[in-house]
Amino acid sequence: MFRRLLSLTQRDLRLITRNYYLAIVVILALLYALVTRFLIPADLSPQPAVVLLDSTGAQAMRQLYERAGGGNVIVAGSADEYDRHLEAANRIGIKVTGSVMPERIEVTYQGWETEKTRRLLEASLQGQVAALTGAMGTAFPVFQRTVLRPGQVAEQPPFNLALVPIFIFSEAVLMGIFLAGALLIAEKEDRTNRAYQVTPAGTAEYLVARSLAMGVLALVFTVLLNLLTTGLAGNWAMILLLVFAGAVVTTIFTLIYAAVFMNLSQFLAGSILAIFVLSLPAGSYFMPAFSPVWMRVLPSYPIIFGLREAYFPSGNPGLVTTALGQLGITALVLVPLAMWALGKQLRGGEA
Amino acid sequence: MIKVRDLYFSYGRDKNYAVSGVSFEVEKGEILGFLGPNGAGKSTMQKILTGLLPVQQGEVTVAGHDMRRPGRDLFNKIGVSFEIANNYHKLSGLENLAFFASMYEVPTADPMALLRMVGLEDAATRRAGAYSKGMSQRLVFARSMLNRPTIWFLDEPTSGQDPAMTQRVKEIVLEERERGVTVFLTTHNMQVAEDICDRVAFINEGKIVDLDTPRNLKLRYGEQFVIVEYRDAGQLKKQIFSMGADKDRAALAALVGERPVETIHSQEATLEEVFIKVTGRALRG
Missing domain, CATH: 3.10.20 (Ubiquitin-like (UB roll))
Incomplete structure (x- = not known):
């Protein structure tokens, strides 16, 4: 049994290598790394609106902002109005106090802003105030930072690196659909499935070996892309485990639905639909508020969120274990179906 | 070694039978030729006997295994050479044989010795995809001997071979018969059948129309x-x-x-x- 499994895996790895699948995976990993590091900006955060309350006698800051004519500045007339405007989650407050000129400036954040965003805003503000106080010959005001909901929202990773889990999901995990399917259809077309069927080896060994080979291929992609982008950051053990489990489940899934296709072109057309459906949870990745039930039951959903947690821990490791658990349950459901479908495919679909 | 009783098979599971009411037996060490034109039901018969198609109606026993539920151990005892070469094109001839050898649970023949036997030793490390049709067919033929089968199913084993190689294939089959191997040979090459078969069955439109030794058939009808x-x-x-x-x-x-x-x-x-x-x-x- 073990010898057969080893031989089958070795065969699959040879076929993967000699069909240039490995080369494609390596090239893709390098391309994704280049795109991540050099083409996608690290920060794509939208500029939040600024709510300004200037209660100094000279109203110098208010005049400054009004002259600048910034479309994203809301000038509050009172403290109540200021507080009301700050109830919206995408607003940052600037409260300027002093008898005539600014003596104290309080910047109020919602809590979701990155430290980099905060520092950039404060530096810009200090520049404006310095110009103002220098011209008026007054002292530089006191700066104070207030965070409305500290710790409620985790530190956001740079935008380009935040895409890495999505790249890993789409290539390392979903590539199993194309590659496992292509290998299977090739076996159908060149009838090697029949040669296999007249040996004592069974469908279980075939399924395990094919899943292992696809898992290894997914790991190669993940390791390469990780090293070139996120480096040693994140929980590598969990990342690799999730990628491997995800690749295995998508391979099992593919071996089931590939049963209905007799040639590669039919299979590729069908795979586009499968990949479209399985990729839908990527939308929730960028808009977590959009997570309908039908999307959460897709096997790809927990993989995507598990990967995000493994890459950028938010103190909720349950996301990874939940993902692994859901993948395990999915595998338990899919394996009997795969065994049945694979048995049929290995006989050339004639039984 | 092979017993078939009143076998019917229909691809559409209707009354359009590819094999219809077929019965025969093959004794140990016998070479039975299954002869017929394309579409007569020869390949369907071989697929049923090798477990590639299910037994729908009738009884089929191969090496004591009921082919309704043959069990994987049957495949340690049989060898199957397909009419259409089905090798892994991206693996070399030697890798193909080594891979399939590792699938068996019984002692297997040395892949290199088999390649030598069919004249492929010089192409052993060449990828099977680069083989000619005849070479590919010989690789399939060699593969079917890996587990030293006691029942050997050969489907057009001389297809695409030159006269010298055809002769070599016939010699190998006869040598195996001497070893006690039972051979089920499917072919429409009458000369091969006449040269090596102990008995031949004529199959036409899914039915066996006669089954006897070549000599008796010729005496009876010729x-x-x-x-x-x-x-x-x-x-x-x-x-x-x-x-x-x-x-x-x-x-x-x-x-x-x-x-x-x-x-x-x-x-x-x-x-x-x-x-x-x-x-x-x-x-x-």
């Missing part, structure tokens, strides 16, 4: 002739006499007494002629 070359007024002449007709036999006796006969050749019907006579169909097509 007509024996004698071709005589003789001199008549200095000219060489040729005449054919049927041994089944009294008139021809008398004419032959008279000719031998009256003319200087130079050659006499007896000629019997070929299996192909017998097949056409029995089924009304030619073997190819």
Whole structure:
């Protein structure tokens, strides 16, 4: 049994290598790394609106902002109005106090802003105030930072690196659909499935070996892309485990639905639909508020969120274990179906 | 070793049978030729016997295994050579054989020795995708011997082979028969069947129309002739006499007494002629 499994895996790895699948995976990993590091900006955060309350006698800051004519500045007339405007989650407050000129400036954040965003805003503000106080010959005001909901929202990773889990999901995990399917259809077309069927080896060994080979291929992609982008950051053990489990489940899934296709072109057309459906949870990745039930039951959903947690821990490791658990349950459901479908495919679909 | 009783098979699971009411047995160490034109049901029969198609109706036993539920151990005992070469194109000939050898749970033959046996030793490390049709077929033939089968299913084993290799294949089959191997040979090459088969079954439109030794079939359906070359007024002449007709036999006796006969050749019907006579169909097509 073990010898057969080893031989089958070795065969699959040879076929993967000699069909240039490995080369494609390596090239893709390098391309994704280049795109991540050099083409996608690290920060794509939208500029939040600024709510300004200037209660100094000279109203110098208010005049400054009004002259600048910034479309994203809301000038509050009172403290109540200021507080009301700050109830919206995408607003940052600037409260300027002093008898005539600014003596104290309080910047109020919602809590979701990155430290980099905060520092950039404060530096810009200090520049404006310095110009103002220098011209008026007054002292530089006191700066104070207030965070409305500290710790409620985790530190956001740079935008380009935040895409890495999505790249890993789409290539390392979903590539199993194309590659496992292509290998299977090739076996159908060149009838090697029949040669296999007249040996004592069974469908279980075939399924395990094919899943292992696809898992290894997914790991190669993940390791390469990780090293070139996120480096040693994140929980590598969990990342690799999730990628491997995800690749295995998508391979099992593919071996089931590939049963209905007799040639590669039919299979590729069908795979586009499968990949479209399985990729839908990527939308929730960028808009977590959009997570309908039908999307959460897709096997790809927990993989995507598990990967995000493994890459950028938010103190909720349950996301990874939940993902692994859901993948395990999915595998338990899919394996009997795969065994049945694979048995049929290995006989050339004639039984 | 192989027992088939009243077997029916329909691809559409309707009354359109590819195999219809077939019964036969193959003894240990016997070579049974299954002969018929394309579409006669030969390959369907072999697929059922090798577990690639299910037994729908009837009884099939191979090496003691009921083919309704054969169990994987059956495949340690049988070898199957397919008509259409089905090798992994991206693996070398040697890798192909080594891979399949590792699938068995019984001692297997040395892949290199098998490649040598079929004349592929020089191409052992070349990818199977670069093999010619004949080489690919020989690789399939070699693969079917990996587990030293006791029952050997051969589907057109000489397809695409030159005369020398065809002869070599026939020799190997006969050597295996001497070892006690039972052979189920599917072919429409009558010469191969005639040369190596102990018995042949004629199959047509899914039915066995006759099953016997080649000699008995030819005696039963074929007509024996004698071709005589003789001199008549200095000219060489040729005449054919049927041994089944009294008139021809008398004419032959008279000719031998009256003319200087130079050659006499007896000629019997070929299996192909017998097949056409029995089924009304030619073997190819």
